[in-house]
Amino acid sequence: MALRLILFGPPGAGKGTQAAAIRAKLGVPHISTGDMLREAIAAGTRVGLKAKALVGAGSLVPDEVVGEIVAERLARADARVGFLLDGFPRTLRQAEILEVVLQARKESLDHVVKLNLADDEAVRRLSGRRTCGKCGASFHVAFSPPKVDGVCDACGSPLAQRDDDREDVIRKRLEVYRVQTAPLAAHYAKRGLLREIDGTGTIEDVQRRALAALGAA
Ligand code: AMP
Numbered sequence: 001m002a003l004r005l006i007l008f009g010p011p012g013a014g015k016g017t018q019a020a021a022i023r024a025k026l027g028v029p030h031i032s033t034g035d036m037l038r039e040a041i042a043a044g045t046r047v048g049l050k051a052k053a054l055v056g057a058g059s060l061v062p063d064e065v066v067g068e069i070v071a072e073r074l075a076r077a078d079a080r081v082g083f084l085l086d087g088f089p090r091t092l093r094q095a096e097i098l099e100v101v102l103q104a105r106k107e108s109l110d111h112v113v114k115l116n117l118a119d120d121e122a123v124r125r126l127s128g129r130r131t132c133g134k135c136g137a138s139f140h141v142a143f144s145p146p147k148v149d150g151v152c153d154a155c156g157s158p159l160a161q162r163d164d165d166r167e168d169v170i171r172k173r174l175e176v177y178r179v180q181t182a183p184l185a186a187h188y189a190k191r192g193l194l195r196e197i198d199g200t201g202t203i204e205d206v207q208r209r210a211l212a213a214l215g216a217a
């Protein structure tokens with residue numbers, strides 16, 4: 001049976017990390033608008049050029065631009081078995097865009113999982129995050145350091161800090177989340193779709209809670 005999920009929560013809550021675990025367990029494609037935008041920026045596409053300065057400043061890319069990327073991605077064959085959206089929708093307008101796309105496909109959402117995390121913990125996690133530019137593996141300078149400083153354990157490529165993982169930009173992203181994205185919780189709670197879980201603790205702790213919230217533990 002197809003499973004259509006949204007994973008949402010503040011920056012640093014562990015959406016990308018948990019999405020990888022959920023994908024492995026449930027076999028639905030992981031669709032991250034942040035990853036798609038970073039790829040578009042790296043490739044210098046039309047969308048990438050529009051998004052570059054906004055992403056670097058911690059602001060949102062316009063709803064219609066992101067909506068189009070998601071609609072195109074959902075049209076691919078692998079999304080027929082369902083999907084796990086990570087980082088989309090981020091505004092009420094994006095939630096409407098998603099509803100229109102799903103209605104046209106005669107599909108509906110099954111669950112919206114919200115990861116909760118305090119701002120200070122989010123700043124601690126994000127400011128220490130280092131990512132491999134080649135394979136995407138993620139490390140933390142204090143909590144899960146690579147074996148060799150600055151080098152990816154998985155593929156040996158150099159690790160880098162995302163431009164938007166600097167403290168001033170992290171604070172901006174948290175503010176954008178509070179104002180523009182957090183209202184989605186009430187939107188999905190009203191529809192009976194919201195499952196809130198505690199995002200603190202180890203990756204495994206959060207994974208257990210997330211899978212239990214989806215009835216897949
Ligand atoms: P993320 O990887 O989800 O933390 O996203 C990184 C950045 O990409 C965000 O701070 C935004 O600038 C942009 N972005 C990602 N997803 C969206 C979205 N759904 N709507 C608007 N901007 C987005």
